[in-house]
Each structure stands twice: as C-alpha cells, then as structure tokens.
Amino acid sequence: MNFNDTPQRIRWATLAILVGVAILLSILDTTGNLDAALSFVQDPVAAVAGWTSARVDSFADALAGPRDLRVAREEIARLQARIDELERENEELREVQGEYQLLLDLFNRARQTPDYRRLTAQVIGRDTSPSLRSIIIDRGSDDGVRVGMPVESARGLVGQVFRTTAHAAQVVLITDNASSIPARLGNSRATGVLHGGGLGGSMSIDWIDLKYRIEPGEVVLTSGLGGKFPPDMVIGRVVEVERREAELFQRAIVQPAVDFEALEIVFVITDFEPIDTDVFSAPPGN
C-alpha cells in the first residue's frame, strides 16, 4: 500500500476519526463511564507488568549480589561509625522520649488509638506520563481496595487510591499536583492543607496563620480532618518556611519522608476510624 498515493481526504478522515475517538474516551473516562471497560483491558496488562517487575527485581538482586568485597568492608566501616553516632543520639532521644511518653499518656487518656487494617501490596509500575506522579500496585478491588483509600509505606504516607481494577490499583502520590491532604505540624500544631508540588515543585502547606512559629525540621503529620486519612500519619518534615510579615499567612515547604523512587512494598489502609465529625452535622441546640 503506497501511502503517498492515499487521497488527502482519507488521511484527514483517519486523523479526524482518531482524534474524535480520543476525545470521546477522555470525556467518558473523566465522567467515570469507562471503568469497567478499562478494567477489562488493564487487568491482563497489569498482570504482565507485575510478572515483568518481579523478574526485573530478581535480575537486579542477582546483579547486586556479588559486589566487590572491598566495597562491602568500606561500607561496614562507614556503618559502624554511623552506629556509634546514632547510639549517642539515641541516648539523648531517650531522655526526650521520657518527657514525650508522659505527655502522650495524658493525651491518650482522651483518645483511643485506632487500629488500622492494612493490606500489603507490591509496586508493579509507575505513571507512564512524565508530568504526573502515581504508582501501580498489585492489589485491586477483588482484594478489597477501594478508591480513596490511603496508602502508606514503612516511612510514612504515600498517597491515595485513585482508580482500581480487579487485580491492580493506581495510587496518586502525595507529591502529585492533584494531591491535597489535611495536615498538621508536630510542634507548632498549625494546621493546613498540604499540596503536592507536582513535577519540579515542592510539597507545601499554604495559608498558615502567622501566629504559629514554624521551624524547619518540624514533623508534618496528617490531621485526619475530612476523614479521608487517619490522623498522625507521618508525611515529612518542614525544610523551609516562607514567612513575610507584610502578608497575612505563611507557607511551609515540606520534604516527604518517603523515597518514592525506591518504593517496592506499600500498605493500603483498608479500614480505620476517622475523626468523628458527626457533631457538626446536627444544628446547634438539637
């Protein structure tokens, strides 16, 4: 088939049809009418991606295994020095912990520690769009994963389930532009909404009242407001505070606790006790 002889109108018609179908797909997907069809296509491909990911892991492990012995010895020496340093820090922290424990016990009198139900999931892929931040995990709706469930790793909050298929789910990372999480600062107790900076940007909490004195290094936790995330999950640390006295609010730049590039296993929190906000649903005086 010689495409140079193809009539121009057929070429334009092909392009127009493809563009039309693509726009139709976008609209159907945005309105949520494509989920079942997508699940049908995505599940087998996700299974192949999961299998490939596991093979790549094994291959990478095999390559990393027989490393140079000298490098290993240097690493041991470095780690030993690090252990000494950490032991000293640990002693100092124990003292702080004593005080903290006392305050925590008082705090816990008024609060029941919620028991979360967690589901372990393997990260099998990453967002194919370079401008978006999400991961694909090997658990889906058949495993009890639902849209909106929070996802964490051993180091802190990872994100929220965005879309599920029967055996896989897509998780929007907290660093994505679309992410906004009610957050609280550990020391100053300031609250705000943490926005993911997206590509090339930083996570930040905007519109913090100037009355709060925020210091770099403060831990950022989920506030639990809104009920979508459990309270007190570690998100990261404040690395910079943009405080201008001429303005009414200040802004904290946050570094995530999780290394998203190294994520392999995550936990989907399938059940937790959200903060009770029913008190606000009833009008006063009732």
Next chain:
Amino acid sequence: MSNSVYVAVPVMVLATVLQTAVLPRIPLFGLTPQLPFLIVIAWALTRGPEEGAVWAFVAGFFMDLFSTAPMGTTSLAYITAVAVITWIQQALPPSHVVLPVIFTILATLITLFVSLLFLRLFGYQTTISAVASLAPISLLHGGLILPIYWLTHLINRTVRPHPVQI
C-alpha cells in the same frame, strides 16, 4: 487500513509494560525515556501519517491505562505530534540521520505541550514551568530515536520492499 494496525497492539502492550515496570528503574541522566512514543515517531517517519496516527492512538491508549491522566489525552498528544512532523517531513528531502533526531525533539516538545493543554482542560494543575522542566527529555529522545528509527526502517524494507518497475 494496513495490517500494521494489528501489529501495533501487541508491540504497544509490550512497550507499555516495559515503560511502566522496567524503564523507571534504569533512568538515563535522571530521565525516563518514553519508549512507546519513540516507536510511534519512528514508525510514523517510516510509514507516513496514516499509520503513524493509528500507532499513536494505540500507544496513547495503553500509556493512559497506566497513568492518572484521563484516557485519550496521550493519544491526542501523540496524534498531534505525528501529524505535525509527518506534514513537515513531506516538505523536506529524505534523511535518515539528522531529520529523525530533529523531528523527535520537535515531536516530544509538541507532545508535552499538548498534554499540558489537555490536562489543564480536564482540571489538572499542571504548570508550564513543570512541563518546561521536562524539556531535556526531548534531547534524550533525540539521541535514542536513531537505533529505533533504523530498526523500523530495516523492518519496513524487509517486510515491504519497494516495488520494482519493469
């Protein structure tokens, strides 16, 4: 429509699996190249706008399966890029080295811009500066296109040799 459409589906499934599960683990200069996109561009430059557009649609479809972007946005971005570069290609003399590199850089920039446009249209907070920070990926694509282009060119010549007039 050509039979290559049927080849596009398995090729793009494979390329997308590699894109989501393997390539992010081996970034080049800190960037993850878009393998399905490179295949689309190479095929479009070899086989022309019609087949290029179909491959672009298929590639975009599978890419969007593993993205939070609305289904169809990547297809639109790829189709636009293919349409532009194949249109320019027809006006220029054939070249197997310089032009594929230039076309790929151009196509990458077009894709990024069109993606930004559609993502914003669907309410995503993507910014120009964020997309601009991805511009170096166009240079990476420019460097990687040559082996893929030559391979597709070779496949094309083997599978569909030029007709000989007697």
